Amino acid sequence: xxxxxxxxxxxxxxxxxxxxxxxxxxxxxxxxxxxxxxxxxxxxxxxxxxxxxxxxxxxxxxxxxxxxxxxxxxxxxxxxxxxxxxxxxxxxxxxxxxxxxxxxxxxxxxxxxxxxxxxxxxxxxxxxxxxxxxxxxxxxxxxxxxxxxxxxxxxxxxxxxxxxxxxxxxxxxxxxxxxxxxxxxxxxxxxxxxxxxxxxxxxxxxxxxxxxxxxxxxxxxxxxxxxxxxxxxxxxxxxxxxxxxxxxxxxxxxxxxxxxxxxxxxxxxxxxxxxxxxxxxxxxxxxxxxxxxxxxxx
Amino acid sequence: xxxxxxxxxxxxxxxxxxxxxxxxxxxxxxxxxxxxxxxxxxxxxxxxxxxxxxxxxxxxxxxxxxxxxxxxxxxxxxxxxxxxxxxxxxxxxxxxxxxxxxxxxxxxxxxxxxxxxxxxxxxxxxxxxxxxxxxxxxxxxxxxxxxxxxxxxxxxxxxxxxxxxxxxxxxxxxxxxxxxxxxxxxxxxxxxxxxxxxxxxxxxxxxxxxxxxxxxxxxxxxxxxxxxxxxxxxxxxxxxxxxxxxxxxxxxxxxxxxxxxxxxxxxxxxxxxxxxxxxxxxxxxxxxxxxxxxxxxxxxxxxxxxxxxxxxxxxxxxxxxxxxxxxxxxxxxxxxxxxxxxxxxxxxx
Numbered sequence: 001x002x003x004x005x006x007x008x009x010x011x012x013x014x015x016x017x018x019x020x021x022x023x024x025x026x027x028x029x030x031x032x033x034x035x036x037x038x039x040x041x042x043x044x045x046x047x048x049x050x051x052x053x054x055x056x057x058x059x060x061x062x063x064x065x066x067x068x069x070x071x072x073x074x075x076x077x078x079x080x081x082x083x084x085x086x087x088x089x090x091x092x093x094x095x096x097x098x099x100x101x102x103x104x105x106x107x108x109x110x111x112x113x114x115x116x117x118x119x120x121x122x123x124x125x126x127x128x129x130x131x132x133x134x135x136x137x138x139x140x141x142x143x144x145x146x147x148x149x150x151x152x153x154x155x156x157x158x159x160x161x162x163x164x165x166x167x168x169x170x171x172x173x174x175x176x177x178x179x180x181x182x183x184x185x186x187x188x189x190x191x192x193x194x195x196x197x198x199x200x201x202x203x204x205x206x207x208x209x210x211x212x213x214x215x216x217x218x219x220x221x222x223x224x225x226x227x228x229x230x231x232x233x234x235x236x237x238x239x240x241x242x243x244x245x246x247x248x249x250x251x252x253x254x255x256x257x258x259x260x261x262x263x264x265x266x267x268x269x270x271x272x273x274x275x276x277x278x279x280x281x282x283x284x285x286x287x288x289x290x291x292x293x294x295x296x297x298x
Numbered sequence: 299x300x301x302x303x304x305x306x307x308x309x310x311x312x313x314x315x316x317x318x319x320x321x322x323x324x325x326x327x328x329x330x331x332x333x334x335x336x337x338x339x340x341x342x343x344x345x346x347x348x349x350x351x352x353x354x355x356x357x358x359x360x361x362x363x364x365x366x367x368x369x370x371x372x373x374x375x376x377x378x379x380x381x382x383x384x385x386x387x388x389x390x391x392x393x394x395x396x397x398x399x400x401x402x403x404x405x406x407x408x409x410x411x412x413x414x415x416x417x418x419x420x421x422x423x424x425x426x427x428x429x430x431x432x433x434x435x436x437x438x439x440x441x442x443x444x445x446x447x448x449x450x451x452x453x454x455x456x457x458x459x460x461x462x463x464x465x466x467x468x469x470x471x472x473x474x475x476x477x478x479x480x481x482x483x484x485x486x487x488x489x490x491x492x493x494x495x496x497x498x499x500x501x502x503x504x505x506x507x508x509x510x511x512x513x514x515x516x517x518x519x520x521x522x523x524x525x526x527x528x529x530x531x532x533x534x535x536x537x538x539x540x541x542x543x544x545x546x547x548x549x550x551x552x553x554x555x556x557x558x559x560x561x562x563x564x565x566x567x568x569x570x571x572x573x574x575x576x577x578x579x580x581x582x583x584x585x586x587x588x589x590x591x592x593x594x595x596x597x598x599x600x601x602x603x604x605x606x607x608x609x610x611x612x613x614x615x616x617x618x619x620x621x622x623x624x625x626x627x628x629x630x631x632x633x634x635x636x637x638x639x640x641x642x643x644x645x646x647x
Contacts, residue, residue: 116363
């Protein structure tokens with residue numbers, strides 16, 4: 001870190017210079033942190049501003065920092081230019097179904113890896129971890145051909161049905177690590193009482209796994225919401241589009257409609273990102289926790 | 299009575315015993331009425347043998363375990379292993395999706411390596427991109443984490459502000475930056491002109507399109523998940539180590555180089571590996587912002603792969619490109635693991 005305090009001799013004349021060094025460090029850090037915060041927020045600040053400008057203001061030079069009069073109706077107009085509401089619903093459907101699927105199936109699979117011994121388990125677990133290294137491009141073409149064979153092209157099925165088959169290596173790994181931290185005594189006590197494994201999972205483990213399940217749900221939601229390549233490959237008609245693909249469609253719209261739509265496009269960007277930001281603030285704790293878990297244990 | 303403690307006999311051959319399906323049940327029934335000696339002489343059912351179980355308890359556990367794992371066992375076959383093998387086969391064929399695949403041996407690979415004038419440049423460009431984005435991204439995330447980890451007030455507010463850009467969907471990222479980069483009307487060039495610099499054409503300039511792409515990626519990267527991971531790693535470094543270093547009169551740099559860095563080296567490795575894989579796959583940004591242009595200045599490997607496969611429908615050639623890509627990514631990852639033995643320090647082990 002480039003703060004002035006680093007160059008200060010901290011060992012000489014201990015008390016006074018130490019105090020000055022600390023103060024300088026604090027001031028330097030705050031200045032740096034604030035400047036960085038401004039840099040990080042500026043693009044969004046500009047986008048929000050642009051989304052509320054009139055067409056004339058958008059094309060003004062020098063560029064206007066803030067809109068003269070806030071045009072909230074840009075947000076309404078965006079819905080009229082493209083079927084934004086429909087895309088929202090499509091995204092919501094895909095994300096809900098895929099999140100549910102990956103949470104439910106990954107919990108079952110992780111439970112198996114964490115608590116049961118079966119022939120080949122460790123080999124399969126090893127393969128599971130190895131698939132995390134594999135770029136998804138290599139499985140993309142056969143998957144596409146498979147879904148084509150099944151008649152799933154131009155439906156949202158390819159975007160959520162695979163999630164029900166284990167939810168991916170990452171979720172399985174994360175949940176397995178978590179289950180292993182829950183004492184086995186709980187399961188064993190219930191086993192002696194005659195509970196079957198499914199009952200133990202649902203009644204004993206899942207209540208203990210709430211935080212990690214919340215984390216995974218949030219990550220899966222964001223991943224699904226932001227996914228672009230999947231919808232791009234599998235969806236063809238605009239009525240099926242998700243929000244991410246819809247934004248791309250909208251981007252190319254100005255040519256079609258023959259009038260500038262940049263301000264509406266910026267409004268669309270804000271609306272496409274808003275659910276994620278809201279979710280982040282609602283579930284911030286789980287979110288940060290989950291990322292941390294993945295990094296430390298990975 | 300605990301049924302699981304009875305042992306199957308292992309000495310007798312299995313098969314033709316008539317206990318195919320419900321061996322667990324049958325043994326369990328007999329165990330209640332028949333003395334243990336007789337039970338142990340029973341033949342071990344084939345299912346137990348296949349699953350390498352010696353006791354009823356183990357067999358039950360196996361069956362439950364496999365039942366729970368079955369979604370993933372299926373998923374692994376249908377969506378991962380099957381496709382990997384299928385794309386290996388496809389990469390040896392010419393397949394335009396309409397007619398049947400026609401085996402052409404290594405023709406696709408020959409074409410990729412020697413005849414495709416876009417392949418090597420796109421790979422080189424992808425590497426140039428990754429080799430800029432990854433070091434700056436990882437080092438920058440670490441620097442931000444160090445800055446936030448000093449225990450000042452409002453740290454969590456700053457953390458949130460840094461983190462928010464990384465939540466932006468890539469499509470929105472590309473769209474809003476296109477507007478910021480606008481050569482005439484964009485605020486970036488306006489700012490540059492205000493301080494007397496000529497504003498470059500960014501996405502309309504072959505020289506500046508790639509740097510522009512790198513800046514966008516870094517904006518979405520620096521304050522993102524990697525920073526949070528580093529932050530957690532830094533908080534996991536025991537205070538005693540710093541105290542000991544203080545006693546020895548270590549300065550800040552010493553403490554960073556000899557305490558912090560070794561202690562967070564596993565985290566650093568994780569972020570590096572994930573960062574490289576992510577950067578090599580760069581697609582959406584280029585697809586949305588520039589479509590690979592201008593004059594293919596941002597034509598990345600994944601874009602090339604996508605175009606060949608889903609625009610020209612050359613599935614066989616696309617599969618060969620995908621396999622080559624996977625090969626490179628895995629090679630780099632293994633190389634990093636290998637190299638990590640030199641510098642990663644696992645404190646717990």
